[in-house]
Amino acid sequence: MPLYFKDWDLVVPGELLAEGNYKLGSNVYKEDGRIYSNVVGILKLTRGTINVVPLSGPYIPKVGDLVIGEVIDVTASSYVVDIRAPHVAFLHASEASTKPINPHEEDLRKLYDVGDMIVAKVIAFDRAFNPSLTCKERGLGKITRGRIIAIPAVKVPRLIGRRKSMITMIKSETGCEIVVGQNGYIWVVGKTPEDEDLVAEAIKKIVEEAHVTGLTARIMKMLKDKKRRQP
Amino acid sequence: MAGERLISSDGIRHDGRRLDELRPIKMAVGVLKNADGSAYVEQGNTKILAAVYGPRSIHPRHLAYPDRARVRCRYHMAPFSVEVRKSPAPSRREIELSKVIREALSHAIFLEQFPATAIDVFIEVLEADGSTRCVGINAASLALADAGIPMKDLVAACAVGKVEGHLVVDLTDLEDKNGEVDMPFAMMYGRKKITLLQLDGILSYEELCKAVDLAMTACEKIYAMQKEALKQRYLALRKSIEEGGG
Amino acid sequence: MISKVKKAQILSLLNSGKRIDGRSLEQYRQIKVETNLISRADGSARVSLGDTLVLVGVKYEVGPPFPDTPDLGVLTVNAEFLPLASPTFESGPPDENAIELARVIDRSLRKSNAVDLTKLCLIPGKSVWIAWVDIYVLNHDGNLIDASALATSAALLTSKIPKAEVEGDKVKVIYEERLPPPLTSLPVTVTVAKIGGALVVDPVLDEEEVADAKIAMSVVGDKICAAQKMGEGSFEVAEVKKAASLAIEKAKELQDKLIQLPKP
Numbered sequence: 099m100p101l102y103f104k105d106w107d108l109v110v111p112g113e114l115l116a117e118g119n120y121k122l123g124s125n126v127y128k129e130d131g132r133i134y135s136n137v138v139g140i141l142k143l144t145r146g147t148i149n150v151v152p153l154s155g156p157y158i159p160k161v162g163d164l165v166i167g168e169v170i171d172v173t174a175s176s177y178v179v180d181i182r183a184p185h186v187a188f189l190h191a192s193e194a195s196t197k198p199i200n201p202h203e204e205d206l207r208k209l210y211d212v213g214d215m216i217v218a219k220v221i222a223f224d225r226a227f228n229p230s231l232t233c234k235e236r237g238l239g240k241i242t243r244g245r246i247i248a249i250p251a252v253k254v255p256r257l258i259g260r261r262k263s264m265i266t267m268i269k270s271e272t273g274c275e276i277v278v279g280q281n282g283y284i285w286v287v288g289k290t291p292e293d294e295d296l297v298a299e300a301i302k303k304i305v306e307e308a309h310v311t312g313l314t315a316r317i318m319k320m321l322k323d324k325k326r327r328q329p
Numbered sequence: 330m331a332g333e334r335l336i337s338s339d340g341i342r343h344d345g346r347r348l349d350e351l352r353p354i355k356m357a358v359g360v361l362k363n364a365d366g367s368a369y370v371e372q373g374n375t376k377i378l379a380a381v382y383g384p385r386s387i388h389p390r391h392l393a394y395p396d397r398a399r400v401r402c403r404y405h406m407a408p409f410s411v412e413v414r415k416s417p418a419p420s421r422r423e424i425e426l427s428k429v430i431r432e433a434l435s436h437a438i439f440l441e442q443f444p445a446t447a448i449d450v451f452i453e454v455l456e457a458d459g460s461t462r463c464v465g466i467n468a469a470s471l472a473l474a475d476a477g478i479p480m481k482d483l484v485a486a487c488a489v490g491k492v493e494g495h496l497v498v499d500l501t502d503l504e505d506k507n508g509e510v511d512m513p514f515a516m517m518y519g520r521k522k523i524t525l526l527q528l529d530g531i532l533s534y535e536e537l538c539k540a541v542d543l544a545m546t547a548c549e550k551i552y553a554m555q556k557e558a559l560k561q562r563y564l565a566l567r568k569s570i571e572e573g574g575g
Numbered sequence: 576m577i578s579k580v581k582k583a584q585i586l587s588l589l590n591s592g593k594r595i596d597g598r599s600l601e602q603y604r605q606i607k608v609e610t611n612l613i614s615r616a617d618g619s620a621r622v623s624l625g626d627t628l629v630l631v632g633v634k635y636e637v638g639p640p641f642p643d644t645p646d647l648g649v650l651t652v653n654a655e656f657l658p659l660a661s662p663t664f665e666s667g668p669p670d671e672n673a674i675e676l677a678r679v680i681d682r683s684l685r686k687s688n689a690v691d692l693t694k695l696c697l698i699p700g701k702s703v704w705i706a707w708v709d710i711y712v713l714n715h716d717g718n719l720i721d722a723s724a725l726a727t728s729a730a731l732l733t734s735k736i737p738k739a740e741v742e743g744d745k746v747k748v749i750y751e752e753r754l755p756p757p758l759t760s761l762p763v764t765v766t767v768a769k770i771g772g773a774l775v776v777d778p779v780l781d782e783e784e785v786a787d788a789k790i791a792m793s794v795v796g797d798k799i800c801a802a803q804k805m806g807e808g809s810f811e812v813a814e815v816k817k818a819a820s821l822a823i824e825k826a827k828e829l830q831d832k833l834i835q836l837p838k839p
Contacts, residue, residue, distance in 0.1 A: 155477025
């Protein structure tokens with residue numbers, strides 16, 4: 099079963115990765131027994147499964163994803179939310195809050211208005227239709243403080259790290275609260291703006307260097323160096 | 330051009346190239362900030378910028394395909410790209426080329442993964458010196474890959490022509506206007522699938538077969554350059570980190 | 576849009592070398608060519624290819640040449656996919672399909688030098704004959720290009736150009752006297768569609784809707800003078816070569832239709 103590349107190799111669409119009975123992970127396809135990459139990305143081989151981790155690409159919602167989105171319209175019974183996916187998402191009034199809302203009696207805009215950023219969860223998604231969201235859980239709802247940083251959705255796994263190692267490290271080094279939306283919006287709340295700046299820098303570096311090994315160590319070093327220099 | 334030959338007696342073309350030689354090619358990926366994917370390609374003096382937006386919602390809604398993405402392509406020449414200023418309004422030629430380029434690229438994309446969306450491809454010819462649709466396809470393939478849109482393969486394109494009786498590769502504008510044949514050609518090179526083939530000029534069956542084989546050999550070189558251009562974006566940074574220590 | 580059932584039917588029939596209308600893979604539908612139908616046009620032809628129906632009108636007019644070719648006549652080809660021809664055609668300016676069809680036929684005429692533009696010059700830089708070819712699609716049941724190309728060649732072949740006399744720097748047109756236009760050989764176009772692994776000649780509309788792609792090849796004599804791959808699918812190299820040899824072979828049948836035309 100020939101394998102033409104090794105772990106961490108950079109591959110492009112149409113590149114022949116392997117032949118034979120490998121299990122197919124994400125962003126690969128098989129034709130006539132040959133396995134090809136379908137994106138520009140990093141080859142990762144785990145326990146006989148071939149994956150390519152993409153370096154760019156659209157956000158494809160999955161049920162259960164935590165996302166951060168912007169309310170772009172309010173209709174009679176729901177909110178239209180831009181979650182940076184190919185289709186806009188809908189948040190129905192009945193799912194909008196842990197407190198029940200009656201759209202016939204209340205103005206939905208009192209809860210979330212156009213321009214508000216919200217943390218929500220994807221509860222339904224069929225690729226042909228718009229995703230449905232809910233805010234009916236603790237921790238979900240309108241964002242009123244801190245800042246929001248946008249990154250490509252495909253880099254989110256790298257930001258979180260294996261077993262959350264990267265994100266946990268950043269939180270502890272900076273003392274900030276960080277909520278990572280699977281769709282590439284990151285909500286940061288720090289004790290000071292300088293702490294939030296540190297998080298922003300770390301995130302920027304992760305996005306740029308996602309394809310290079312040893313990233314967690316380099317980010318930790320960068321954060322420690324920067325903190326030492328803080329007044 | 331009366332009296333001046335386009336190809337010398339020892340097979341050297343007006344710009345110094347051999348019959349089967351490509352022009353100097355430059356490729357850069359990720360050149361525009363807002364587009365989801367972008368690329369800039371120069372082949373000789375032909376300079377083309379391509380950008381991709383998508384997959385994104387499609388308006389008006391009735392244009393959407395329920396089971397896959399819809400590729401829309403706009404091939405457009407800048408007014409200053411040609412010898413005599415061209416009006417910015419889309420010409421019939423630009424409309425035809427937008428169609429054939431769209432059809433050259435669509436087959437390479439996994440359209441079924443994004444139902445009811447649009448993938449918009451924009452090709453702007455900044456300077457035109459022959460083979461603009463082929464260079465446009467080369468740039469658009471890079472832009473699609475840069476956008477992270479899943480593709481079966483990259484599409485490589487090259488025009489083969491017949492000038493003063495000789496089959497030549499990668500035509501300049503002079504060769505296209507004064508030659509006997511222009512055959513634009515594009516292929517998903519890894520999978521050997523032809524996605525663009527046009528012929529303007531007279532060829533016998535044998536000449537057509539030879540021209541197709543010549544085009545394939547040229548596309549092999551372009552395909553290798555496209556792969557390199559996509560990887561270079563990331564490899565340069567990786568190399569500097571691994572050598573310098575971040 | 577074609578139903579899944581119909582698509583499956585077409586594919587399974589092809590597997591046993593048959594088509595939905597009983598033709599063999601390389602067989603043309605019934606072709607009828609009629610000429611000189613529109614007396615106000617200088618040339619006209621109507622072609623029916625099965626149920627596909629196309630009417631072409633030719634009109635000759637004296638006018639200025641293009642600035643970069645002062646001693647050549649002008650040939651322009653335009654196509655209209657009339658809304659009455661199909662539920663899918665809308666009113667309005669020609670869409671990309673109509674533009675493509677006109678340009679492919681234009682290229683085939685130009686490269687084969689079908690109309691000798693050098694003989695259409697009256698006063699260099701000032702007055703030349705302009706040949707307007709207008710293609711009118713009347714009913715769409717597939718393979719509009721072959722029908723349109725055949726009708727175009729037939730209309731040109733049977734057209735008559737008015738006599739023109741040059742007096743100093745003025746052109747006098749004598750409409751009552753007519754001459755045959757300066758023509759060399761006229762091309763015909765053969766379209767091959769790829770459906771699954773099969774190549775079929777002259778696809779009917781249902782076949783076009785399930786085809787992976789089509790390739791149209793214009794033939795003059797035994798050489799190819801224009802080609803256009805159409806559709807979002809692809810061809811293998813061997814399929815392109817096979818389509819070319821098929822086109823050269825089948826062109827003879829279409830060329831015969833032109834030879835049989837009553838000469839004006």
